[in-house]
Amino acid sequence: MVSQFGLLLRRFRQEARLTLEELSAASGVSARAISDMERGASRGPQRRTVQALVEALELDDGQRTALTGAAKAGRPRPTGPIPGSCELPRAVGDFTGRAAQLRLLRRLAGQAGTPAATVATISGTGGIGKSALAVHAAGHLADLFPDGRYFLDLRGMDAAPLHPAMALSRLLKALGVPEKGIPGDEEERAGHYRALMRKRRCLIVLDNVAHESQVRPLLPPDGAAMIIVTSRRTLAGLEGVRQIPLAPLSGEETVDLLRAIVGEERTGPDPAGLTRLARLSGNLPLAVRIVGNRLQSRPGWTPSQLAGRLDDEERRLEALAAGDLAVAAAFALSYQQLSATARLVFRRLALAAAPDFGVPLSAVLGELEPEEAEDALEELVELGLLQSPYVARYRFHDLVTTSETETVARVIRQLAELPER
Ligand SMILES: Nc1ncnc2c1ncn2[C@@H]1O[C@H](COP(=O)(O)OP(=O)(O)OP(=O)(O)O)[C@@H](O)[C@H]1O
Ligand SMILES: [Mg+2]
Structure with a gap:
């Protein structure tokens, strides 16, 4: 079925007397992508793509509202687990690499209960991919x-980590x-x-553990369960635990991940640009994700062009501080690429420092209608600046809200404190 968005797009393009190729040249969106949208093969294109088309077609206000509204209606509504239920959050759809760690976790899972419960601790710096690996492994080991x-x-x-009793x-x-x-x-x-754990064969992911004493009461001494712990620290004081330290992805895996995020069509012709982007992101998954989303949301840009920008930005930040430059x-x-509204919401939320939030709080802080606030939140998620692990719940990456990784926190604070236009 042709979508409402596809029908409108074709009509506006024909009214503007543009061929697919001409609209592609004017908007930076590939002719194939435009054709897919017109035929309804892709129903809810990303906000940035729609924006580029709106500008290239020089639409008036009424047409613009109609087209953006149709695009929004076509975007799939997020579905997933409910917060607070101990359900697994959404897994990363384009999970890349970590084959050795997944093999090891599977082997350990197979041994759980012989003779005791199994505990594995995934450790590494912020943004390295501990939570992503733990959640992906939990899916992978469901059987x-x-x-x-x-x-x-x-x-x-957090300032107040979850108490073990809680x-x-x-x-x-x-x-x-x-x-x-x-x-x-x-x-x-x-x-x-412990009594329940003795009888059940279940897997429990304990994410973001602060220190040994927080997690010790949650590790059953016997039974057939498996516990996967993640922590920025190595938690060396835990006995009988398998340590899985995480390093950055390999250069090749990083390029694979960028390709998965952006799509072969745009990355294929510019392998050198991709390699440069991978290097600039330090192969750190969080930075790779943000850079990839940024590229994806800018249909007209090549990887090399974005790499040039990122290089400049890193140099600028180098003057501010050392360390964690890739993420910052x-x-x-x-x-810098956000719409004015999304910037405002980001800044106000960063200053409010709530651990997680939904549309109502964001609307209040941004002095916006709920729909506008939701659009801004989704834009922030699209660019990787916010995460949305549960339906309609949003949060900053921990790197933004803690002082442990000073550079990122400082850069974000500086951004947040810029005068509001
Ligand atoms: N193997 C992977 N494949 C694809 N994306 C990944 C992978 N690992 C991490 N990511 C992405 O990188 C980002 C950061 O990962 P994640 O949140 O797991 O880091 P973390 O180590 O748990 O950080 P923190 O210590 O702050 O909790 C996420 O957006 C995630 O989607
Ligand atoms: Mg994490």
Whole structure:
């Protein structure tokens, strides 16, 4: 079926007396992509693509509203798990690399319960891909854990990390214990949890652990469960635990990931630009994600052009501070590309420093209508500046809100403190 968006686009193009190729040249969107949209093969193109088309077609206000509205209606609504339920968040669709770690986790999962529960700790710096690996592994290992897979964010980077007693209560609830069956005393809760774990073959991801004492009560000594812990620290004080330190992706994997994000059509002709982008992003997945999303949202740009910009940005930031430049530069570059409304929302949210938020808070902070706030949030997600692990919930990457990685936090703070136009 041809979409409303496709019909409108074709009509406006014909009214402007442009061929596919001419519109492509004027907008920077490939002729094939335009043709796909007109035929309804892609129904809800990205905001930036629509923007480029609107400008190239020189649409008036009414036409612009009609086209952007049709594009929005065609974009799939996000679906996924509900926050607070210990359900796994959405996995990364274009997960790349980490084959050795996934093999190791599968081997460990196969051994769980012989004779004891298995605990693996994934550690590494912010943005290296610990959570992405843990969630992907949980999906990958579903067949081995018939009693379910659970996920809990221990908020180790927050000012007030989740207390173990609270974590136990959340897990017991997720494991099916009714509220009134959850003991008030922490020791008793832990006992109840260990008893349940002895009987069940389940996988639990404990994300963002602050330190050993936060997680120790959550590690069952026996049973057939597997626990995957992620932490910025190595948690060397935990005994009998398999350590999985994460390094950046290889240069080749980074290029693969960029290709997956942006698509072969645009990356194929410029392999040298991709290699440069990979190097500039430090092969750090978070920076790669932001750079890739930035490229994807700019249909007219080649990888080499973006690499030139990123290079300049890194040099500019080098004057400010050393370390974590790749991420800071990626953030700064994407920030500059935002619409005025999205910038405003980003800045106000950064200053408010809420751990996570939905449309209502963003609307209040940005003094916007809910629909405008939602558009701004989605734009921020599109560019990788916010994450949306659960439906209608948004959060900053931890790198933005903690002081541990000073450079990024500082750069974002500086961006946030710029005068509002
Ligand atoms: N193997 C991968 N393939 C594709 N994308 C990845 C991969 N690893 C990480 N990413 C992307 O990189 C970003 C950062 O990853 P992630 O959130 O897992 O980092 P982290 O190590 O958990 O950071 P933090 O310590 O701040 O929690 C995410 O946007 C994620 O989608
Ligand atoms: Mg994480």
